[in-house]
């Protein structure tokens with residue numbers, strides 16, 4: 001948990017790649033946030049938006065099969081009947097909005113440090129793009145208490161309690177999804193249960209993180225980018241989006257497909273670590289967020305990955321059919337996070353055999 005921070009420590013960032021714009025006082029879109037090549041990009045996407053992602057009921061007796069097929073064909077699905085209490089989701093959402101509504105100078109008290117991974121700041125992928133995104137984020141790994149105390153020294157519990165509860169519930173849901181996905185892929189019990197792997201705290205726990213995302217309503221939405229196209233580093237990500245649209249996934253031969261929000265459902269997407277573990281069968285899905293001219297958008301992402309020293313490898317986990325060769329070199333989770341932090345989307349190519 002806290003240990004995921006450790007993987008980012010070797011990749012310090014400059015402050016101008018951490019501090020978000022004060023969106024509340026931005027009356028027009030600054031040139032630093034205007035993406036020149038966007039027009040084409042945006043129109044192409046929308047014209048192909050007729051298809052929609054698979055919807056899956058977790059209680060479906062065929063859940064394993066339909067989730068496997070969705071991961072293979074789409075890399076993303078909407079999950080219903082997930083059993084995360086709606087009032088908890090709403091409370092997390094409410095606390096996220098309460099944080100982002102604070103004056104800029106208050107939010108900066110929880111600013112991510114240059115060598116850190118948690119706290120308030122722009123998206124981690126920002127240094128790879130010449131323009132800034134219309135986005136601010138808040139990253140939590142392990143206990144949120146230290147961060148929340150910086151903002152609400154005596155009254156941090158209303159923020160922390162729901163976040164900690166959400167971490168527990170999401171971890172439980174992630175374990176269920178992991179079993180379904182790994183069973184579908186015939187991944188061995190050893191690999192499935194992270195046997196022999198630990199993180200630096202000595203526990204064999206998964207690496208997890210919560211990312212609160214805010215995309216304020218934008219004075220010039222056609223020239224702004226909410227979150228630039230990226231794949232997640234995780235095994236998979238569980239996303240909750242409240243009711244403003246903007247998320248799109250890229251599907252081969254279709255283009256950008258909108259993922260319409262249903263506040264009672266969750267969206268699950270595949271990440272790079274699953275891409276490697278499945279030997280490229282479950283490709284990590286490219287996605288982005290477009291912004292809105294009238295309504296702000298909020299989302300909560302939960303990233304789930306194996307422990308830091310887990311060896312991510314198709315050659316030893318049972319996925320390879322007879323005669324099939326591994327397409328990627330084996331790497332630990334920590335090594336892969338390091339490669340991604342330095343090379344972004346080239347990281348997968350760098351370990352391709």
Ligand SMILES: C=C1C[C@]23C[C@H]1CC[C@H]2[C@@]12CCC[C@@](C)(C(=O)O1)[C@H]2[C@@H]3C(=O)O
Pocket residue numbers: 004117123124125126139208209211230231232233234303340
């Ligand atoms: C546990 C994670 C996963 C991170 C890094 C770290 C904390 C924040 C996550 C995000 C959230 C926003 C998109 C992304 C691409 C980014 O810029 O920061 C994600 C990234 C990743 O999936 O690599």
Ligand SMILES: O=C(O)CCC(=O)C(=O)O
Pocket residue numbers: 211213227232239241247287289298299301
């Ligand atoms: O806001 C969203 O819907 C997407 C967030 C996202 O892609 C991320 O946090 O990695």
Ligand SMILES: [Fe+2]
Pocket residue numbers: 230231232287
């Ligand atoms: Fe993402």
